[in-house]
Amino acid sequence: MSGRRASLTARLTLLFALASTVVLLVLGWIVAGSVEHHFEEQDMAELNGRLAQVGRLLDKLPAAGGLDGVPRALEDSLVGHHGIAIAVLGPDGRIHRAGHGAAFPEARLRGGPADGRPRVWEDAGNAYRGVVAALPTGIPGASPLRVGVATDIAHHRSFMDSFMRTLWWVVLGASLATGLLGWFAARRGLAPLRAMGHRAGEVSAQRLDQRLPADRVPAELAELADSLNAMLARLEESFRRLSDFSSDLAHELRTPVSNLMTQTQVALTRARDADAYREVLESNAEEFERLSRMIGDMLFLAKAENGLIVPGQARFPLADEVSALFEFYGAVAEDKGVTLRLSGRADVAGDRLMLRRAIGNLLSNALRHTPDGGAVTATVALAPDEAGRPGVRLAVANTGAPIPAEVLPRLFDRFYQADAARRHGGEGAGLGLAITRSILRAHGGEVRARVEDGQNVFEIWLPAAD
Incomplete structure (x- = not known):
C-alpha cells in the first residue's frame, strides 16, 4: 500500500521555501563576497601606501650602508599605526624590520614571489595579509631590494565571522518566514479549487444538474471548471438517455412477454387438439421473432454508440x-x-x-x-x-x-x-x-x-x- 501523497499546499509551500532559501543564500554569498572584497581593497590601499613610503626612503639611500637608518625612519612613519609590519631584505642578506603589533615572516620575505600580489597567512593565532615587492634604491648599480609589508586582519576576520553567523541566522529565519507565508498564500490561492472539489462532491445520480461556478473562480481554473461542467452535462444527458432507454426497453419487452405468457397460460387451461396447439406455437413464434429483431437492433445500436461498428469502404x-x-x-x-x-x-x-x-x-x-x-x-x-x-x-x-x-x-x-x-x-x-x-x-x-x-x-x- 503506497504512502499518503503530499498535498498540493505542502508541495507549493516546500517549493516556495526552497526557492526563497536558494535566493537568500545566493544573495548572502554575494553580500559576504562584497564585504570581503571591500576589506581586501582597504588593506591593499594601506599596503600599497606603505610600499610607496618605503620606496621613497630607499630612493634616498646614498650607499649600501645607509640601510641601517631605514628601520628607524620606518618606525617613525608607523607611529599611531598598529598592526603594520615592514621588512626589508638588504644586499648582505640581513633583514631590517619595523612594525607595531605585527611581524613579517622571514620565509615569505626570502623565498616568496616579489610580485606585489596579496597573500594571507596565520601566525601565532593571528591572521595577516601582506605583499612582497622588489623596490629600487638610490644606490648606483645596486639591485632592487625585496620589501615586505603586512597588516593584521584579525579584526576583519572577527567581523566577517560575526557577519556570516548573523547572515545565516537571518537566512534561516527568512526561510521559515517565507515558508509560513508560502503556506498561507497557497492555502488562500487554492481555496477556489477546494470549493470546486466540495461542489463536485455534491454531484450524485440524483443531482447531475449541479454545475461549478466558472464565473467566480480565477482565470487559471475557469477552463477546468468549464471542462468539468461540460463533463457533467454529458453525464446528465447520458444518464437521462440511459434511464429513458431502460424505461422504453422494459415497456417494449413487457408487451411480447405478456402476450407469450397469456397465450401459453390459456393454452394450458384445458386439453386441445394438435391444430390448436400449432396455432398457439405459431403465434408465439411471431412474438419470439419480434423479440429477436428487437434484441438484434438494440445490440446494433449499443455497438454503434460505443464506436464498435467499423463500416467497409x-x-x-x-x-x-x-x-x-x-x-x-x-x-x-x-x-x-x-x-x-x-x-x-x-x-x-x-x-x-x-x-x-x-x-x-x-x-x-x-x-x-x-x-x-x-x-x-x-x-x-x-x-x-x-x-x-x-x-x-x-x-x-x-x-x-x-x-x-x-x-x-x-x-x-x-x-x-x-x-x-x-x-x-x-x-x-x-x-x-x-x-x-x-x-x-x-x-x-x-x-x-x-x-x-x-x-x-x-x-x-x-x-x-x-
Whole structure:
C-alpha cells in the first residue's frame, strides 16, 4: 500500500521555501563576497601606501650602508599605526624590520614571489595579509631590494565571522518566514479549487444538474471548471438517455412477454387438439421473432454508440441501391397504388449492406405513412455539407400527412413513434430511424427530417467517394 501523497499546499509551500532559501543564500554569498572584497581593497590601499613610503626612503639611500637608518625612519612613519609590519631584505642578506603589533615572516620575505600580489597567512593565532615587492634604491648599480609589508586582519576576520553567523541566522529565519507565508498564500490561492472539489462532491445520480461556478473562480481554473461542467452535462444527458432507454426497453419487452405468457397460460387451461396447439406455437413464434429483431437492433445500436461498428469502404453508385430497394418494395407500393420515383446519380464509399439497411428503413417508413395513391420520390445529388465538405445527398420524400414540428426533433430517438396506435399495432418497435442515424454517423454522415412543400422529407448526407 503506497504512502499518503503530499498535498498540493505542502508541495507549493516546500517549493516556495526552497526557492526563497536558494535566493537568500545566493544573495548572502554575494553580500559576504562584497564585504570581503571591500576589506581586501582597504588593506591593499594601506599596503600599497606603505610600499610607496618605503620606496621613497630607499630612493634616498646614498650607499649600501645607509640601510641601517631605514628601520628607524620606518618606525617613525608607523607611529599611531598598529598592526603594520615592514621588512626589508638588504644586499648582505640581513633583514631590517619595523612594525607595531605585527611581524613579517622571514620565509615569505626570502623565498616568496616579489610580485606585489596579496597573500594571507596565520601566525601565532593571528591572521595577516601582506605583499612582497622588489623596490629600487638610490644606490648606483645596486639591485632592487625585496620589501615586505603586512597588516593584521584579525579584526576583519572577527567581523566577517560575526557577519556570516548573523547572515545565516537571518537566512534561516527568512526561510521559515517565507515558508509560513508560502503556506498561507497557497492555502488562500487554492481555496477556489477546494470549493470546486466540495461542489463536485455534491454531484450524485440524483443531482447531475449541479454545475461549478466558472464565473467566480480565477482565470487559471475557469477552463477546468468549464471542462468539468461540460463533463457533467454529458453525464446528465447520458444518464437521462440511459434511464429513458431502460424505461422504453422494459415497456417494449413487457408487451411480447405478456402476450407469450397469456397465450401459453390459456393454452394450458384445458386439453386441445394438435391444430390448436400449432396455432398457439405459431403465434408465439411471431412474438419470439419480434423479440429477436428487437434484441438484434438494440445490440446494433449499443455497438454503434460505443464506436464498435467499423463500416467497409467499397465504392458504389448510391442510386443503384435505391433502385434495388424500389424493386424489393415494388409489390407493397403496387398494392397501395403508391408511385416510386428515382432521379440523380452519384458514387459513395461505405458499407453497402449497412447503407442499404439505412435506406431501406427510410423507404419502409415512407411507404407505411404514404396514403393510397400517393408518391415516394428519391433524389440523389452531389451536395456539400454545412462545413463545405463535398458529399452526396439522398432525399426521400412522401406525400403523407405533414409531421408536426414538435415531433421532428424526436423522430430518430430509440423507441419513439409519433403514432401511439402504431406502436401497439405491431408495426415495429421504433428503432428503425435510430438505426439509420447510427449507420450514417458511423460513415461520417448525418440524417435529418423536415417538412417541405407539403411533403415529409428524410434526407441523408454522406461524404463523397474520393
